[in-house]
Amino acid sequence: SQTIHQWPATLVQPVGSPLSLECTVEGTSNPNLYWYRQAAGRGLQLLFYSVGIGQISSEVPQNLSASRPQDRQFILSSKKLLLSDSGFYLCAWSPQKQARNQPQHFGDGTRLSIL
Amino acid sequence: GESVGLHLPTLSVQEGDNSIINCAYSNSASDYFIWYKQESGKGPQFIIDIRSNMDKRQGQRVTVLLNKTVKHLSLQIAATQPGDSAVYFCAAADSGGYNKLIFGAGTRLAVHP
16 A cells, blocks of 8 residues: 655754654655645645655745655755744655546645744 | 635623634635534644535535635534534645645634533
8 A cells, every 4th residue: 555654753853953844655656746735724735746766846925945856765955944933844755657537546744843 | 826815703602502704715726625614722633625526525424515716715614512612623635735724824713502
């Protein structure tokens, strides 16, 4: 069966520090991968998605970047964190590159607090 | 563009009652919809999905109804249990492809004994 892992589960970082959040998927090949941010009590905002190694699409302009160095690895990064980067970050995958109408499956997220 | 909304931010029900959570969408071309359940501190968990060629789909204790005429879908939970307490999200397929989804803001379901 397929599983998705995110780490760390929680992270407290000072303003201006760098960020690296990692997401890996097991049990599937060539997944679509997604990064979301969820503000407290709100819905999910899509930040990035990837349909293959090295292929990243950004949905909203922001202080963050994403990379996909391996087929089942998705990384969310920042060079200098802002207070507004605080939130709950979720990684998700869906089967089959470019397939439509498939559910996305989520990891358990990283809660990021910026001080 | 597509937007997905929920009618109520919070729904309180008695244990054992049926729950109905509603969702409206704006894009009449949307052809795929999903309901997710999110417990505190966890990621959304897939509950049930429905394609636009269907009006109704049933799972274990859950039913999703789709009314394409008024662009509305609902999630019905039968015999609601304390473990059903969570935030429920509906999502619609983005017409842009790549299996992207557009999420509503969520409804918090509180189950009281």
